[in-house]
Amino acid sequence: MSTPIKMAYSPCPNDTFMFYGLTHKKIPLGLDLEVDLEVELLDIEALNAKALEGTFDVSKISCSCYGQIAKDYVILRAGAALGYNCGPLLLGRSKSKPKDSSCIAIPGELTTANFLFQTLVGKNFTTIPYIFHEIMPAIQRGEVDYGVVIHEGRFTYESLGLQLVQDLGKTWEERYQLPLPLGVIVAKRSLGNEKIASIEKALSQSIEYGYSHRHEIYPYLKEHAQSLDEDVISNHITLYVNQCSVWLDQEGERALRFMLKKAMEIGLFLPFSLENCLSKK
Numbered sequence: 001m002s003t004p005i006k007m008a009y010s011p012c013p014n015d016t017f018m019f020y021g022l023t024h025k026k027i028p029l030g031l032d033l034e035v036d037l038e039v040e041l042l043d044i045e046a047l048n049a050k051a052l053e054g055t056f057d058v059s060k061i062s063c064s065c066y067g068q069i070a071k072d073y074v075i076l077r078a079g080a081a082l083g084y085n086c087g088p089l090l091l092g093r094s095k096s097k098p099k100d101s102s103c104i105a106i107p108g109e110l111t112t113a114n115f116l117f118q119t120l121v122g123k124n125f126t127t128i129p130y131i132f133h134e135i136m137p138a139i140q141r142g143e144v145d146y147g148v149v150i151h152e153g154r155f156t157y158e159s160l161g162l163q164l165v166q167d168l169g170k171t172w173e174e175r176y177q178l179p180l181p182l183g184v185i186v187a188k189r190s191l192g193n194e195k196i197a198s199i200e201k202a203l204s205q206s207i208e209y210g211y212s213h214r215h216e217i218y219p220y221l222k223e224h225a226q227s228l229d230e231d232v233i234s235n236h237i238t239l240y241v242n243q244c245s246v247w248l249d250q251e252g253e254r255a256l257r258f259m260l261k262k263a264m265e266i267g268l269f270l271p272f273s274l275e276n277c278l279s280k281k
C-alpha cells in the first residue's frame with residue numbers, strides 16, 4: 001500500500017478554488033500508482049509554521065517564508081498567488097499614517113504581508129500577530145491602531161467603517177515595476193522530480209477545472225470562506241487566481257526571484273541559490 005501524500009492549503013477561496021478538482025478526485029494525479037491524499041486546511045501563518053517543521057509533502061506558503069525551507073522544498077509552477085493590484089492593505093480607523101508608537105496587527109510574522117510592511121513602511125513599530133480574519137475587528141475595537149489586511153478584507157473593509165492608509169501591493173508595483181508574489185505551493189524535494197511534476201500538472205488542471213465548473217465548486221468554497229457573499233468570493237478568485245496560477249510565466253518567475261533576493265538582502269533568511277527554487281520545467 002502506497003504512502004499517502006500529505007497536502008495542505010488555506011480555507012481562502014483562491015486556494016479552495018484551485019485545489020477542489022484535485023482533492024475531490026476530479027483530476028487524477030497521473031502517477032503509475034495512484035496515491036491517497038491527506039488534506040488539511042489551515043490559516044496561512046499556521047501553514048508557514050508547519051512548513052518550517054516539514055509537516056506536509058505539498059503545501060501553500062507565503063512567498064517570503066520560502067527562503068527558510070528552500071533546502072527541503074521546491075516551488076511549484078502551478079498554484080501561485082501573484083499579480084497586480086492584489087497586495088495587502090494597511091487599514092486604520094482614519095487615513096493618518098502610523099507613528100513610531102503605533103501598534104500594528106499583522107497576519108503572522110512569516111507572511112508576505114509582514115515582509116511588505118517592514119520593507120515599504122518600516123520596522124520601528126510594535127506588531128502583533130492575529131489570525132487574518134480577526135484583524136479588522138481588532139482595529140474596530142481599538143486593540144490596535146492599524147492592521148495589515150489580506151484575503152477577503154480587501155473587499156469588505158469599507159463596510160466596517162475602516163479607512164485605507166496604504167495599498168502595499170500598489171506601492172510595491174510602482175517602486176519595482178513587477179507583479180507582487182504573495183503565496184506559492186511548495187513540494188518536498190524528497191518526493192522526486194517525477195512525482196513533483198505529476199502533482200504540479202494535476203494542480204494546474206485542477207485550476208482549469210475550477211474555471212469550467214464554478215457552479216459545482218461554490219458550495220465547497222462557501223463551506224470554508226469567511227464571507228458567504230458570492231460576489232466577494234467571485235472577486236476574490238478573480239483577483240488572486242490568474243494565468244500565473246495556472247502556470248508561472250517568465251515575468252512571474254522574475255518577480256518571485258526578485259522578492260526572494262530582496263528578502264535575503266534585509267536579512268529575513270540566510271542566502272541560498274535562486275537557481276534551484278523552482279521545479280524543473
